[in-house]
Amino acid sequence: MSSHHIVRDDQEPALIIANGASCSSELMGQLLEWSPLVIVLDSAIERVLPLGIKVDVLLGDFDNGLDIEYYKALQFPLEIVYAPDQEKTDLEKAFDYLVEKGHKAVNVIWATGRRADHTITNMTNIVRFQDKLKIVILDDHSKIFQLPKRYEKWYPKGFPISIIPVGTVHGITSTNLDYLLHDETLTMGYRTGSSNHAAQDGIVTIEHKEGDLLLMECFD
Known part of the structure; x- marks a missing residue:
């Protein structure tokens, strides 16, 4: 899997890789090609590394004992975002990060499948960001987004x-x-x-x- 291209931050959607069911390499490659920023949630990093993807941001509460220095050396330069708020999911924290950095749109993969509670929460929580961030959740079977009026x-x-x-x-x-x-x-x-x-x-x-x-x- 090749690294993503360099484009202006406000030109194309960022990409978040969560920790649900994986998608096809074709879908991931299409999204990576023009993504200015790739965020991986800490729970997914061990699944992402073998794919050869250049990760820009590793985000989460890091309660699973990850060796941060190892990943920083392996993926240099890599921004580590420690987000310990237990009132939010790591995906919500990633949305917050993008809003804070001024991004306007994001594609999300690996956010569906596996645990049903995570899938339902990930799908429905996107409405909380409707005035701040255009969010699209994709997998090999569907594309999910909020409708305007x-x-x-x-x-x-x-x-x-x-x-x-x-x-x-x-x-x-x-x-x-x-x-x-x-x-x-x-x-x-x-x-x-x-x-x-x-x-x-x-x-x-x-x-x-x-x-x-x-x-x-x-x-x-």
């Missing part, structure tokens, strides 16, 4: 789309989906918009009036 994008007929409310979301209206929504309400755990599809080749629009709504583009 009005969203539109061209999709081919039959493309799988899931609309996921975080809490309760009101006033949802959609076009060009198999299952249309007309000023309706979705609530996590009661009624969601999973496993929908683009009805025809063309623009899909999704609007909502109140609440936080995620979109999952599915690839299988």
Whole structure:
């Protein structure tokens, strides 16, 4: 796996590698190619090192006894960010770091799969940063991001789309989906918009009036 290219910090999204299920080398390579900054959570560093990736920031609470000096020498230059706050996940701390450094967007991999509680938390916590950081979570099967109040994008007929409310979301209206929504309400755990599809080749629009709504583009 080659190291990432050098680009302006405000030009392309940073990349965070968490500690869920790994993704394909193809997906990782695509994201690394233009990422200005690679952050690895401390729990994932032993899985990342054999891939030959140049890591810029190693972040976490380091409660697993890592030899920091070893990694600093191996990945020089490497910034070590000690983040001991037990009220936040390490992924949230990485988002905080990026906001503090002025980054506007980030892609996240290895944030889904393995433990289900981590997957759910990682997906839903992105809404807390909606005014600060554009966050996209990717794996080999899906791409997850928060929707603005009005969203539109061209999709081919039959493309799988899931609309996921975080809490309760009101006033949802959609076009060009198999299952249309007309000023309706979705609530996590009661009624969601999973496993929908683009009805025809063309623009899909999704609007909502109140609440936080995620979109999952599915690839299988």
